[in-house]
Amino acid sequence: MTITSSSQTTRPTAIVIGGGVIGGAAAYDLSKAGFDVTVLDKGAFGQEASTAAAGMLGAQVETHHSGPFYELCRHSQQLYRAWTDELEQISGISAQYISEGILRAALTDEDEQELRSRLPWIQDAEWLDAAAMRRMEPELSPDIRGGLYLPADHQVHPVWLAxxxxxxxxxxxxxxxxxxxxxxxxxxxxxxxxxxxxxGVQTSEGPLYADLTVLAAGAWSPALTEPLGLTLPMFPVKGQCISVKTAAPLIRSTVFTKGCYIVPKQDGSYIVGATQVEVGFDKHVHVQTIADLHEKAAALLPRMAEAEFVHTWAGLRPGTQDGLPFLGTLDTALGLIWATGHYRNGILLAPVTGALVKQLALGEQPLLNLNAYAPSRALKQTANATL
Structure with missing residues (x-):
């Protein structure tokens, strides 16, 4: 059976491979630009890394040095509120945007020094001593040494965003x-x-053809590029989170320390995460991981020891060898736009990725320099790995 991506249409057609938040954002912007879009997913929409996230929009908290990636994150962060407002107006569903900011606390001298080293280049950040941090969030541990207040690092609920x-x-x-x-x-x-x-692509139901194809398949992307002779230096990284709740709210802001974050949600629950383990495509959840996360959460927020356990889950983040996503096009694979490898920043980077995919599809000048994310760098990385 031969499938076409639309019937009796004069609009340009596009296939987006991957139904996560990155693929969804690309499809959304392409549709707004006039493309007739089909999104393919091997499972249900938004059920892999996207909804296994905590939903932090942490351009400041998740980056450890200045450079192109930090600028990409900040640009997407600045787009986010308007993007979610638009989605909510169209869909009638709230993404549960919360603008309380993040407190990145230091519990050790080493962590304090690392955080202070960010101050010369990081934007939208203020150093607070321990007393000031506890004035903002009185339930924080008396052992904290101070930390960064990041007012622009907001959050959404990943499930409701999807x-x-x-x-x-x-x-x-x-x-x-x-x-x-x-x-x-x-x-x-x-x-x-x-x-x-x-x-186009060969699917389980037959071939599907389109003018444009977008690769947004996350950790599963290398399986599609390998037959083209391009081995993507990507790998799945399992992240396990837990959800807990307390009898009364403990915090308003997201609180974060090395190895653990606690994200309060509108329903009164907290997402605590997250591990980073390279174990292939294994999505099993483990009791020891729950115990370790809970111990770290209680060290930061002592009353977490009283929390009621709700749920645990794991997702496979698309890691890359150099820590950067693949965004752009390749001369040896015309008609394909790459939008994959966003690792643990897929939720944050969705709006800017959608905008960039649209601009590449229309032949416009991208709003940011994409040299650092060029798919062609995979050729060099693969060659270096074989030396």
Missing amino acids: KALQAALVKQGCRIREWTPAFRLLTGPGAGTAGRRII
Whole structure:
């Protein structure tokens, strides 16, 4: 059976491989730009790394040095409130945006020195001593040494963000084909170039053709690029989180220390996370991980020792060898836009990634320099790994 990405349409067509928040954001912006969009996912929409996240928009807290990645994160952070407002207006579903900021506390001398080293370059940050931090959040441990107050690092609820994004896509006429894995990219002649052109994907239901294909398959992306002769230096990184609740609210801000964060949600629960373990595609959750996370949470917020356990889960984040996502195009694979490898920052980077994918699709000048994220760097990284 041959499938076309739309029937009797004069609009340009696009296939987005991956139904996470990155793929959803790309599909959303492409649809707004006039593309007839189909989103493919091997499972249900938003059920992998996207909804296994805590939802922090931590451009400041999650970056440890200045440079292109920090600027990418900050740019997306600045887009976020307007982006979620628009999604909510279209979908009628709240992404539960909370603008309380993050307190990044230091519990050791080493951690304090590392945090202070960020002050010369980090923006939207203020150093607070221990007393000032406890004035903001009185339940914090008396053992904290001070830390950074990051007022611009807000949060959303990842599950409700995914619901809002999915509903907005449907209302815009995008087709979301769940449980439809993409087995391989389909290629054709490169239209006068030395490279090939990506003309669609082979799915479990047959070939699906489109003018444009977006690779947003997260940790599963390398399986699709390998047949093209491009080994992506990507790997899954398992992150396990737990959800707990208390009889009364303990904090308003997100509180964060080395190895642990506690994110308060509107329903009164807290997401505590998260581990970073390279174990392939194993998504099992472990009792010891729950115990370790709870111990770290109680060291930062002592009354967490009284919390009621609600739930635990794990997601596979798409890690890359150099810690940067792949964003852009490649001359040897025309018709393909890369939007993958966002690691633990997929929720944060969704708005800017969607905007960049749209600009690349329309042949516009990208709003940011993408050299640091170019897919061509995978060729160099792969060659270095074999030396």
